[in-house]
Each structure stands twice: as C-alpha cells, then as structure tokens.
Amino acid sequence: MICALPRAFNLTADARDLKINLGGDAMLLQTSQGQSGTAHVVVLGNEKGGSGKSTTALHVAVALLKAGQRVATIDLDSRQQSFTRYINNRRDWARRTGLDLEVPVHRCISLGETMQIADNESSELEHFLAAVSAVERTFDFIVVDTPGSDSYLMRLAHSMADTLVTPINDSFLDFDVLGTVDAANYSVTGESHYAVMVRDARRKRRQLDGASTDWIVVRNRLSMLGSRNKQLVADGLKELSLRLGFRSIDGFAERVVYREFFPRGLTALDDLNEETLGTRPSMGHVTAREEVMGLLRQLKLPLDERGRRRAASRAEWFAQVDKPLEVHDILEA
Numbered sequence: 001m002i003c004a005l006p007r008a009f010n011l012t013a014d015a016r017d018l019k020i021n022l023g024g025d026a027m028l029l030q031t032s033q034g035q036s037g038t039a040h041v042v043v044l045g046n047e048k049g050g051s052g053k054s055t056t057a058l059h060v061a062v063a064l065l066k067a068g069q070r071v072a073t074i075d076l077d078s079r080q081q082s083f084t085r086y087i088n089n090r091r092d093w094a095r096r097t098g099l100d101l102e103v104p105v106h107r108c109i110s111l112g113e114t115m116q117i118a119d120n121e122s123s124e125l126e127h128f129l130a131a132v133s134a135v136e137r138t139f140d141f142i143v144v145d146t147p148g149s150d151s152y153l154m155r156l157a158h159s160m161a162d163t164l165v166t167p168i169n170d171s172f173l174d175f176d177v178l179g180t181v182d183a184a185n186y187s188v189t190g191e192s193h194y195a196v197m198v199r200d201a202r203r204k205r206r207q208l209d210g211a212s213t214d215w216i217v218v219r220n221r222l223s224m225l226g227s228r229n230k231q232l233v234a235d236g237l238k239e240l241s242l243r244l245g246f247r248s249i250d251g252f253a254e255r256v257v258y259r260e261f262f263p264r265g266l267t268a269l270d271d272l273n274e275e276t277l278g279t280r281p282s283m284g285h286v287t288a289r290e291e292v293m294g295l296l297r298q299l300k301l302p303l304d305e306r307g308r309r310r311a312a313s314r315a316e317w318f319a320q321v322d323k324p325l326e327v328h329d330i331l332e333a
C-alpha cells in the first residue's frame with residue numbers, strides 16, 4: 001500500500017494537487033511540500049492496545065499548552081474515543097469548578113458508516129484532512145492519538161508525524177509488536193509488523209518531502225523496583241533502536257495516579273490540591289509531575305519562543321491576580 005502524507009499541506013490551496021487514488025490497495029497523496037509556519041505533528045502510536053497512548057497524548061498536549069504553545073488535538077481512535085472523552089472530562093471539570101484548566105482545540109474523526117470500505121476510507125480521509133488543514137497554519141502543535149490496531153488513518157497519521165511517540169509497556173509481550181527475541185539469550189532476532197509499518201511510513205515521508213520523523217519509544221508503566229525483566233527489555237530496546245533508528249527513553253512509572261485522572265480530565269502537570277483532586281496530593285503526584293516534565297524534555301519538541309513568553313507572562317499575570325493593588329499600579333494604569 002502506498003501511503004504517504006506530508007504534514008505541510010493546505011487542503012484548500014492545494015486541493016488541485018491532491019491526487020487520491022483509493023482503488024485496490026493504492027493510495028497516493030501528493031501535496032505541497034515543506035512549507036514553513038506549519039504545526040509540528042506529534043503522533044502517539046503503537047499497534048498494541050493499552051500501552052498508554054491516550055494517557056501520554058493528553059499529558060503531552062497539556063504540557064505544551066502550559067508552555068504557551070498553541071495546541072490542537074485529533075482523535076483517530078473513533079471507536080473508543082478515550083482521548084476525546086479525556087478532553088471532554090477536562091473541559092467539563094473546568095466549567096464545573098471554575099478552575100483554569102487549559103483545553104486544546106479538539107476534533108474526533110468520525111468513522112465512515114457505509115457498507116463500502118473504499119467509501120468509508122474516503123470520507124474518513126476527508127474528515128482528517130479537513131481537521132488538519134483547519135489548524136495546521138494557526139497552531140504550533142497538532143497532537144494525534146491513534147487506535148491500537150492497524151487502520152487506514154492510523155497509517156496515514158504515522159506518515160505525517162514529525163515526532164512519533166510509541167509508549168510501550170515494559171513486557172516482552174508488548175515488545176513483540178516491535179521485534180522478536182531469542183528465547184535462550186533474549187537477543188533481537190527480527191523486526192515485527194508495527195516496526196515494519198513505521199519504517200515504511202518514515203521512508204515514504206522522506207521520499208515525499210525529505211523530512212524525517214523523530215521516533216521515540218517510551219517505556220511506560222515502569223516498575224519502581226529493578227528486575228531481570230526490566231533490564232532485559234531495556235537491553236532488547238537498545239539493540240532494536242540501532243536497527244530501526246528510534247530513541248528509547250524511560251517514561252512513566254506504574255502509578256495509580258495516572259488511572260485516577262481520567263474522570264476529571266486532569267494531568268500530573270495541573271495544580272493538584274484538594275479542590276482539583278478531591279483528596280490531598282501524594283508524593284506519587286509530585287513524582288509523576290517530575291517524570292512527565294522529564295519526558296517532555298527528552299522528547300525535544302521544538303517549542304516556539306513566543307509561546308514560552310506567552311506562558312511566562314500568563315504565569316506572572318496569575319501571580320498578580322491574588323495580590324491587592326499597589327498604589328503605583330493604580331497611578332501607572
């Protein structure tokens with residue numbers, strides 16, 4: 001299947017150049033290339049379900065918002081919609097409590113519902129392109145969550161990623177979508193279907209617009225205790241990273257706090273207190289926040305300097321809000 005889509009396209013301006021051939025297994029998208037001023041696309045992907053894609057997607061989006069970046073989010077997991085619900089919960093909780101929780105501009109791509117696969121793919125593609133073109137010129141980042149199974153849109157998203165983040169549970173069962181290991185000595189013996197799909201998507205992307213995808217495999221739900229399994233998975237990822245060209249980093253530890261956040265749409269980066277959480281924050285919250293910030297640093301996303309300044313002035317403004325006015329504030333106003 002030919003499946004390639006550069007991130008830097010403008011649907012309305014370049015509609016003429018769009019050549020979409022959905023017949024058989026062929027699909028080719030030709031669009032304008034490498035334009036400046038377009039959003040950086042972060043895709044969360046792993047064909048293994050339950051690896052932490054949606055949890056990480058919201059944390060990355062909120063971290064970027066807190067850094068003053070303009071962030072749009074897209075949910076391609078139209079059946080499950082966990083990412084969408086997580087964001088809706090956040091919006092609802094902010095409204096209900098009056099808390100100032102940053103909420104991204106969000107779109108969920110609806111599934112085609114006809115009996116014809118080609119028609120469905122075509123309408124899903126249209127929705128996806130419309131969602132991207134609506135935000136790509138006016139936002140700094142687009143964070144895309146994908147389903148834990150192979151699909152047409154999931155492949156497309158992988159080929160438009162500037163940064164591909166693949167959370168993986170620290171287990172050889174989860175490792176198996178990336179590569180296989182020898183049963184005796186755990187050395188890597190081959191590459192598995194998801195890794196092959198990503199390599200294909202990255203190659204096509206490079207051919208199309210010369211851009212490369214920074215692929216980062218993030219170990220999730222790490223045990224806080226050292227174990228033989230933990231070390232063996234780390235060694236396997238290191239070996240595989242050299243073959244496949246990804247960076248392997250440590251993400252979040254296994255913490256109950258990540259499971260509690262969903263109903264209120266909270267993240268470890270929010271001001272967690274009795275009002276937001278309904279309970280006193282624990283050491284788990286503090287360390288979770290540190291590991292989320294650590295993850296963001298390691299992702300090395302291109303933060304816009306204007307965004308950083310926006311975040312700094314907003315923080316200053318918030319700090320001022322509670323203070324009584326000084327005489328010189330009034331005189332200088």
Ligand SMILES: Nc1ncnc2c1ncn2[C@@H]1O[C@H](COP(=O)(O)OP(=O)(O)OP(=O)(O)O)[C@@H](O)[C@H]1O
Binds near residue numbers: 053054056255256258
């Ligand atoms: N670091 C963590 N510690 C504890 N629980 C976690 C952690 N990360 C994710 N979880 C929990 O693991 C489950 C799966 O997480 P999530 O839904 O984010 O994965 P996913 O990859 O998006 O799944 P799917 O493939 O089904 O979309 C959820 O119950 C989530 O709360």
Ligand SMILES: [Mg+2]
Binds near residue numbers: 054077082083145147
């Ligand atoms: Mg998910």
